[in-house]
Amino acid sequence: xxxxxxxxxxxxxxxxxxxxxxxxxxxxxxxxxxxxxxxxxxxxxxxxxxxxxxxxxxxxxxxxxxxxxxxxxxxxxxxxxxxxxxxxxxxxxxxxxxxxxxxxxxxxxxxxxxxxxxxxxxxxxxxxxxxxxxxxxxxxxxxxxxxxxxxxxxxxxxxxxxxxxxxxxxxxxxxxxxxxxxxxxxxxxxxxxxxxxxxxxxxxxxxxxxxxxxxxxxxxxxxxxxxxxxxxxxxxxxxxxxxxxxxxxxxxxxxxxxxxxxxxxxxxxxxxxxxxxxxxxxxxxxxxxxxxxxxxxxxxxxxxxxxxxxxxxxxxxxxxxxxxxxxxxxxxxxxxxxxxxxxxxxxxxxxxxxxxxxxxxxxxxxxxxxxxxxxxxxxxxxxxxxxxxxxxxxxxxxxxxxxxxxxxxxxxxxxxxxxxxxxxxxxxxxxxxxxxxxxxxxxxxxxxxxxxxxxxxxxxxxxxxxxxxxxxxxxxxxxxxxxxxxxxxxxxxxxxxxxxxxxxxxxxxxxxxxxxxxxxxxxxxxxxxxxxxxxxxxxxxxxxxxxxxxxxxxxxxxxxxxxxx
RNA sequence: UGGGGCGUAGCCAAGUGGUAAGGCAGCGGGUUUUGGUCCCGCGAUGCGCAGGUUCAAAUCCUGCCGCCCCAGCCA
Numbered sequence: 001x002x003x004x005x006x007x008x009x010x011x012x013x014x015x016x017x018x019x020x021x022x023x024x025x026x027x028x029x030x031x032x033x034x035x036x037x038x039x040x041x042x043x044x045x046x047x048x049x050x051x052x053x054x055x056x057x058x059x060x061x062x063x064x065x066x067x068x069x070x071x072x073x074x075x076x077x078x079x080x081x082x083x084x085x086x087x088x089x090x091x092x093x094x095x096x097x098x099x100x101x102x103x104x105x106x107x108x109x110x111x112x113x114x115x116x117x118x119x120x121x122x123x124x125x126x127x128x129x130x131x132x133x134x135x136x137x138x139x140x141x142x143x144x145x146x147x148x149x150x151x152x153x154x155x156x157x158x159x160x161x162x163x164x165x166x167x168x169x170x171x172x173x174x175x176x177x178x179x180x181x182x183x184x185x186x187x188x189x190x191x192x193x194x195x196x197x198x199x200x201x202x203x204x205x206x207x208x209x210x211x212x213x214x215x216x217x218x219x220x221x222x223x224x225x226x227x228x229x230x231x232x233x234x235x236x237x238x239x240x241x242x243x244x245x246x247x248x249x250x251x252x253x254x255x256x257x258x259x260x261x262x263x264x265x266x267x268x269x270x271x272x273x274x275x276x277x278x279x280x281x282x283x284x285x286x287x288x289x290x291x292x293x294x295x296x297x298x299x300x301x302x303x304x305x306x307x308x309x310x311x312x313x314x315x316x317x318x319x320x321x322x323x324x325x326x327x328x329x330x331x332x333x334x335x336x337x338x339x340x341x342x343x344x345x346x347x348x349x350x351x352x353x354x355x356x357x358x359x360x361x362x363x364x365x366x367x368x369x370x371x372x373x374x375x376x377x378x379x380x381x382x383x384x385x386x387x388x389x390x391x392x393x394x395x396x397x398x399x400x401x402x403x404x405x406x407x408x409x410x411x412x413x414x415x416x417x418x419x420x421x422x423x424x425x426x427x428x429x430x431x432x433x434x435x436x437x438x439x440x441x442x443x444x445x446x447x448x449x450x451x452x453x454x455x456x457x458x459x460x461x462x463x464x465x466x467x468x469x470x471x472x473x474x475x476x477x478x479x480x481x482x483x484x485x486x487x488x489x490x491x492x493x494x495x496x497x498x499x500x501x502x503x504x505x506x507x508x509x510x511x512x513x514x515x516x517x518x519x520x521x522x523x524x525x526x527x528x529x530x531x532x533x534x535x536x537x538x539x540x541x542x543x544x545x546x547x548x549x550x551x552x553x554x555x556x557x558x559x560x561x562x563x564x565x
Numbered sequence: 566u567g568g569g570g571c572g573u574a575g576c577c578a579a580g581u582g583g584u585a586a587g588g589c590a591g592c593g594g595g596u597u598u599u600g601g602u603c604c605c606g607c608g609a610u611g612c613g614c615a616g617g618u619u620c621a622a623a624u625c626c627u628g629c630c631g632c633c634c635c636a637g638c639c640a
Binding site: 010071129138142173184213238332338458558 | 566568571578580581588590597598599602603632640
């Protein structure tokens with residue numbers, strides 16, 4: 001790969017990498033890692049990081065590791081490890097044989113800590129957590145040194161050894177780096193390296209009762225794996241001096257930490273805390289609810305890995321806090337689905353249409369194109385008969401200006417079928433329209449006429465006799481405000497939940513072909529949107545479809561703007 | 566005794582002294598058997614503000630202003 005390819009669509013991280021390649025700092029090697037903590041499910045924000053790390057490795061002919069940063073046994077579980085691996089794989093990335101765990105390095109980290117103690121750069125502190133906090137000082141005042149700061153190396157060595165052996169209770173002692181209690185950077189005020197935690201770890205069991213802190217562990221993990229570029233989010237910028245300090249003291253391989261802005265999206269929330277609250281309090285149907293910004297939610301909603309990767313690329317990478325418009329994500333989705341989704345016909349809110357001049361017992365098979373964007377997807381046959389269903393909102397008793405659809409006296413085209421003209425609308429005793437009586441023009445088979453007569457409206461339909469019933473779930477944004485966290489006093493983000501984020505339609509009709517639809521397939525319901533088979537609620541006999549996203553709807557826009565004026 | 570970052574269009578974002586890329590959103594128009602797709606066109610005399618250096622400044626200097634992060638034995 002030439003460097004021209006790399007600079008295209010450049011970002012500041014690529015600039016740094018290229019500078020390193022010029023200077024030879026890492027021998028032209030690029031090795032990144034995606035380092036999740038296995039304490040929750042991945043979301044679209046993680047996807048950005050995954051695409052970034054694996055993407056850079058790919059761009060520069062390097063490698064990217066999948067590494068679980070499992071240094072806190074209290075929060076971490078095996079269940080999350082599996083789901084994270086599955087998500088990364090689904091997104092289309094391959095860590096090959098480089099699956100690592102921070103816990104695999106616990107022995108080595110312990111040895112490094114001993115080394116630091118021997119150099120007089122770390123000490124065991126007996127101060128209680130509360131006291132450590134007091135001694136740390138504040139943002140504007142310096143901290144003060146712990147009375148145990150100047151213990152002898154021998155004593156520190158012995159105490160640390162006894163910590164490891166389990167001679168002390170949780171919280172009784174910690175190992176601290178001896179740096180600078182005066183530092184303006186609080187991270188440098190003798191940060192804790194090890195805490196005592198008599199807890200079972202999901203991988204190391206009860207082998208350890210002391211566990212390394214993030215700042216101590218992370219740089220070592222990177223160094224051990226010979227990571228060249230350790231990419232993390234902005235809030236770790238203040239930690240970089242500490243990251244560098246540890247590696248310098250140890251005189252080991254020293255990766256470059258680079259920080260970028262995490263992804264924020266409007267109309268949703270991204271924090272682990274809020275996401276789990278939505279699940280726990282039943283606002284959504286689990287972590288994979290199609291309205292959730294989790295990878296599993298997006299997947300169940302019908303998002304494609306390609307769309308998510310395209311999105312990651314288009315949003316760019318920078319250091320300024322920003323909120324990306326979710327419309328961009330949706331655009332990427334439509335862009336991908338437009339090319340790959342088979343077109344089918346379904347009627348979501350049915351209105352019966354009787355074609356009066358079509359023979360009672362006649363049926364025919366009409367040819368339908370599967371995807372006008374892709375001829376290789378071929379054609380299929382659709383049954384047609386005297387009674388069909390069309391969409392309720394494709395009929396208006398009084399046609400507004402520029403209305404191309406059905407109305408008394410209006411002629412429209414049934415896609416792939418015939419032109420029909422509306423003769424009469426039949427109402428029930430409540431005044432609701434329950435049936436349309438139409439006539440068809442037998443000379444317009446296939447949906448066109450030799451006389452060149454213009455018919456502007458084209459409708460989707462389904463033959464009543466041949467249709468199958470199905471459930472369709474229409475999803476909208478989970479929140480009805482751009483920034484759900486922007487609340488008045490006494491309110492919480494859940495007060496901004498969109499009450500109409502899920503609409504379930506149980507009386508929908510689908511064309512016969514769709515009875516074969518399987519989870520994992522993408523369809524465009526003609527004129528309505530992209531849909532997929534729901535993997536959770538669909539049974540052998542009962543199909544449930546999720547609306548992935550709508551099509552752009554110019555008519556809705558015209559009506560909306562018309563109402564405003 | 567405070568430290569670290571960030572400000573380019575409604576939203577992202579390139580740009581690294583030579584006269585403001587691109588995408589999304591929006592608005593017009595064309596094509597169309599999806600009011601879809603596709604195609605064409607439209608937005609910064611200006612880069613947080615004010616000075617300064619220079620033939621030339623979003624880019625360099627000075628001073629302000631605004632926003633974000635940091636006081637876990639979380640990551």
